[in-house]
Amino acid sequence: xxxxxxxxxxxxxxxxxxxxxxxxxxxxxxxxxxxxxxxxxxxxxxxxxxxxxxxxxxxxxxxxxxxxxxxxxxxxxxxxxxxxxxxxxxxxxxxxxxxxxxxxxxxxxxxxxxxxxxxxxxxxxxxxxxxxxxxxxxxxxxxxxxxxxxxxxxxxxxxxxxxxxxxxxxxxxxxxxxxxxxxxxxxxxxxxxxxxxxx
Amino acid sequence: xxxxxxxxxxxxxxxxxxxxxxxxxxxxxxxxxxxxxxxxxxxxxxxxxxxxxxxxxxxxxxxxxxxxxxxxxxxxxxxxxxxxxxxxxxxxxxxxxxxxxxxxxxxxxxxxxxxxxxxxxxxxxxxxxxxxxxxxxxxxxxxxxxxxxxxxxxxxxxxxxxxxxxxxxxxxxxxxxxxxxxxxxxxxxxxxxxxxxxx
Numbered sequence: 001x002x003x004x005x006x007x008x009x010x011x012x013x014x015x016x017x018x019x020x021x022x023x024x025x026x027x028x029x030x031x032x033x034x035x036x037x038x039x040x041x042x043x044x045x046x047x048x049x050x051x052x053x054x055x056x057x058x059x060x061x062x063x064x065x066x067x068x069x070x071x072x073x074x075x076x077x078x079x080x081x082x083x084x085x086x087x088x089x090x091x092x093x094x095x096x097x098x099x100x101x102x103x104x105x106x107x108x109x110x111x112x113x114x115x116x117x118x119x120x121x122x123x124x125x126x127x128x129x130x131x132x133x134x135x136x137x138x139x140x141x142x143x144x145x146x147x148x149x150x151x152x153x154x155x156x157x158x159x160x161x162x163x164x165x166x167x168x169x170x171x172x173x174x175x176x177x178x179x180x181x182x183x184x185x186x187x188x189x190x191x192x193x194x195x196x197x198x199x
Numbered sequence: 200x201x202x203x204x205x206x207x208x209x210x211x212x213x214x215x216x217x218x219x220x221x222x223x224x225x226x227x228x229x230x231x232x233x234x235x236x237x238x239x240x241x242x243x244x245x246x247x248x249x250x251x252x253x254x255x256x257x258x259x260x261x262x263x264x265x266x267x268x269x270x271x272x273x274x275x276x277x278x279x280x281x282x283x284x285x286x287x288x289x290x291x292x293x294x295x296x297x298x299x300x301x302x303x304x305x306x307x308x309x310x311x312x313x314x315x316x317x318x319x320x321x322x323x324x325x326x327x328x329x330x331x332x333x334x335x336x337x338x339x340x341x342x343x344x345x346x347x348x349x350x351x352x353x354x355x356x357x358x359x360x361x362x363x364x365x366x367x368x369x370x371x372x373x374x375x376x377x378x379x380x381x382x383x384x385x386x387x388x389x390x391x392x393x394x395x396x397x398x
Contacts, residue, residue, distance in 0.1 A: 003300070004299075004300060004301060007299075007300040008299065008300075027389050027390045027391060028390070028391060028393055029390060031385055031390070031393070031396055033396070035240055037380070039377035039378065040244075040375060040377050041234055041240060041241075041244035041377045041379070042240075042244075043247065044243070044244040044245075044246075044247025044248050044250075044251070045239075045240035045241075045243040045244040045247060045379075046243070046247065047243075047246075047247035047250050047251075048240075048242065048243025048244060048245070048246035048247040048250070048273065049243050049395065049396065051243075051246055051247070051250060051272075051273045051276045051277070052243070052246075052271075052272045052273050052276070052394075052395050052396070052398070053272070053394075053395035054272075054276045055271070055272025055273050055274070055275040055277075056272045056394045056395050058394075058395055072251075072254070073250075073251045073252070073253075073254025073255045074247065074250045074251050074254050075254070076254040077250045077251070077253045077254035077280075078250070078254075080279075080280070081276075081279070100203075100206075100207065101202070101203055101206040101207075102203060125395055126395060158393075158395060158396055171382065171383070174383055175383065175385040175390065176239060176383055176384060176385050176396075177381075177383040178238035178239050178240045178379050178380065178381060178382060179238065179379075179380040179382050180240070180244075180377050180378075180379060180380075181236070181377065181378040181379075181380050182376075182377060183370065183376035183377060183378050184370070184373055184375055184376040185375060186230055186374040186375050190226050191226045191227070191228060191230070191374065192226060192227060194227055194230070194357075195251075195255045195257075196248065196251050196252035196255050196257055196324055196325055196357060197230055197232070197248065197251070197357055197375075199251070
């Protein structure tokens with residue numbers, strides 16, 4: 001019973017502290033969110049956020065920059081939400097698949113021009129740029145230009161960038177950054193990519 | 200042009216190495232996946248995986264252990280997939296909201312008994328236990344019992360555990376572990392929780 005009383009007192013103190021922090025946080029704005037790092041979960045975390053927005057009746061754009069060659073199940077699932085989701089596959093595949101830097105750059109530039117349209121359109125509550133960090137890292141798209149366009153976007157629009165090796169200039173600019181750190185990966189244990197998990 | 204030739208040669212070598220690793224990874228099995236750490240993206244990464252499974256026509260169970268008191272938009276979105284998704288909210292809220300350890304334990308135990316049913320049912324391709332790491336950390340559910348039940352589950356069934364502070368015994372058991380590391384969080388900048396991002 002003492003245990004129970006102690007637990008209650010501790011939780012009351014914790015609640016007071018959480019409530020104070022919630023009280024202090026009053027600003028609302030469109031967030032720039034970055035999921036980076038070598039661990040798994042970057043793309044799926046972004047797609048989970050898309051699901052949240054859809055559940056609120058908001059409109060979402062998802063643009064895949066690099067994984068373009070892969071036919072993904074999430075594309076099928078997201079498309080079932082009809083006009084609440086705009087889904088575009090722009091790239092042709094990973095750099096080691098295409099082996100053609102000029103071609104990769106052309107595709108990324110075309111994708112970026114399309115994205116600029118979404119970043120001017122306040123009807124999109126969230127714009128997800130999947131593997132965009134890789135396009136920036138490879139200098140397919142100029143990071144300074146991206147920052148300028150992001151700053152000029154509709155004030156309540158959320159933007160999510162995924163991919164390894166996020167550039168410092170974008171981390172500086174972001175409101176929310178999570179590094180997905182790889183602790184264990186099944187590939188290293190000889191387990192192959194499986195539907196529902198890897199694609 | 201030399202640049203282009205060098206890029207192609209480098210990418211050819213990289214592709215050969217990736218292909219060798221894909222060739223070597225041939226095992227298929229249900230994975231135990233853990234998303235842990237203090238950073239954001241754990242629950243959304245799990246839900247993105249649910250979306251992937253749904254896109255493959257697979258059946259998914261999602262059980263929320265702790266966030267039960269929150270009416271979530273993702274619940275609405277997932278439920279639109281009909282009988283491909285079983286969604287259960289079992290808990291009553293965070294420990295600092297309920298302030299009642301006995302009650303929290305009772306709810307977690309009830310939830311776990313329901314989960315045991317899913318973990319015996321091969322028709323579920325994926326079972327997602329949201330914030331389950333917290334229930335284990337608080338000893339609401341016994342970790343050794345959980346490991347035993349997980350080992351006895353259908354061999355192709357994937358299980359995803361989310362929540363901070365994953366127990367070592369489960370990390371040991373897991374096939375895929377990502378730590379979501381917080382680099383930047385908007386709450387600390389005075390920005391409040393917003394629909395589509397935080398809930």
